[in-house]
Amino acid sequence: MTATAKGYLLLCRPGFENECAAEADAFAQSAGIPGFARTEANSGIVHYVFHEVCDWQLAAEAAPFTRWVFPRQRSIWVERLKDLPPEDRATPLVAAIVALGQNVGRIIAETADTNDAKELGGFLKRFIPHIERALQAKHILRPKKDDLPSLHLLFKDSSQVDLGLSVAGDSSPWPMGIVRLRMPRNAPSRSTLKLAEAFEVLMTEEERKNSLRAGLHAVDLGASPGGWSFQFAERGLHVSAIDNGPLADSLLATGMVEHFQADGFTWRSNRKSVEWLVCDMVEQPTRIAQLVADWTASGRARRCIFNLKLPMKKRFEELKRCRQIIDARFKQHGDSYVLRVKHLYHDREEVTAYLARS
Template sequence: MHGVLAYCRAGFESECAQELGGHDRALACGGFARTRAGSAFVEFILADADTANRFDAAVRWRDLVFARQRLQLAARIDGLPERDRLGVLMPAIRAVGGPWCDAWIEAPDNDAARELAALCRSLNHALIAALKRERLIESTSSRRLHVCLVDARTAFVGSTRIDDAAPWPGGIPRLRFPSSAPSRSTLKLEEAFLTLLDAGERERWLRPGLHAVDLGAAPGGWTWQLVRRGLHVTAVDNGPMDAALLAGGLVTHLREDGFRYRPTQPVEWMVCDMVEQPRKVAQRMAEWLVGGWCRQAIFNLKLPMKKRHEEVMLCRRLVEQAVAASGRRLDWRARQLYHDREEITVFARCIAT
């Protein structure tokens, strides 16, 4: 088998397939998608190994919006026996090559596959032991082996380049909700920092003492993430903020409309989780970036029920065109995070040409 296996949010298989198809058309690879509603994964089939390698090299995981993880496919195995699954998997795994720095057995994030968690764990331990016996685990390897159990009898075998892949099984960072945070939306911004920024960017751009604006801040879930990193935050919202967050001394609450507020001085960050039409949010974000009111922005786009992929592309073009008209180019990184729902999260900044 040659192609890509992409994990996504259940219900967004069509959008993930559209995205992969767009890259395929740009590369003239001639691939096609196989999807099933609610499966939380997409198979994208390519003609041969050379085409698959070309697609894998050109389509970076970090450039995909709807794919939590992207594997280069090597095999699909049907009819796994109940008592010796590993014995059937190993010939296909050996055929992939290796060595690998690690091996993960995982399942898609759907209701049926969640019941496979215990099986994945037990098989993973056995697989690692088998790979070590055959000297197929090597810490310096640049690739990771993946086995995706679709159900107890069906598996895909694939691999990823660790420099361009999610560093978490299933592409899902397991974050714990902090008890002192005002709302669960705080996890979206934490995941955005982990997923959309690299370690060096987090160190440079999230230093104590920097200033940020949170548009639509109440009750303060996103503000909480900035404050815990020592940033001074102007929280803009007509609604009430969490009292404990305000008592810390790093938050200034302004009861104003987030779509009209403008800072008196440029800030390092603007973050925004306002519930509004995605195009309206995109236009407002473009104003902040082009006007130099912030250096970086993270914002959510609440997607419509239909034509969601098209809406994402339209919003990106709106911001790109505004930035290009100012003589700069746009650094745009977007992902449908695990903690997102009918939305995507975007990091954006302007770069000099």
């Protein structure tokens, strides 16, 4: 027996529900499992409902987590329980999980990223261990089996929960897709956390190991006051920081960063090639896409992380245009590339992308 999928369960930054819905629709249409989105503005949740149920693994394969941009978390929606009785919420929930006929390796308890939903935190801390114990006793939850799917329990309140499944390794490893990072002491700006999150979310461990090594070189376009440069300097990389604005004295004092007061669109390194280009300039997304594609496709930078500050409307379409620009630039060279784009927890109106020649 295999669980059937009702649709996709998506969590996002409140305000980005339409973008999630548009992505879900594109995936579902191309996989031949069309449906429609059910959501409320600023709820931080989208239920994408298939017109016809299908095998949950088929729905998962049709839309691997790494290919989504706007959802911070996505699972395959398999069940909804309403009206859990306050005197015993556990019994019906455990029964519903048993009825799925699916062993799982971990349980991920989640809520929307809204103030109301966050108040459920205390309840979940007390309640979830009961569910875990009950499922372990029934050999349905097997925490030592890393290759088993994850079970997502998405609580609307303490009486309503949606059940979702994801294939092992095919969802955000952080509950609700929220990467909590501590602000480093001495970092010149909070946006340092954005690059730290991008390293975690957009790159593999192997890529991090190979590219974030002492002695390598990075170029930081739009660097002031230096939060992104700080991430490299901390790891012993040399940075050329380009910005007419000032850099924090503490950053310059590390001796790892050279400041160039210049235009990021025309500045050129005197090195033939650098390991890293990063770009946080506030500019039209299509101009940034062209610039980073030039650096990376020509081999002047081996890899790149950049922000695209999207317009308030038609964000999904603008992103499509940026992808087309990058694709066209790499096609000129006949090279293939890796492009991963995500609306990170530390992003607001922008998305962050990782681009490298492959």
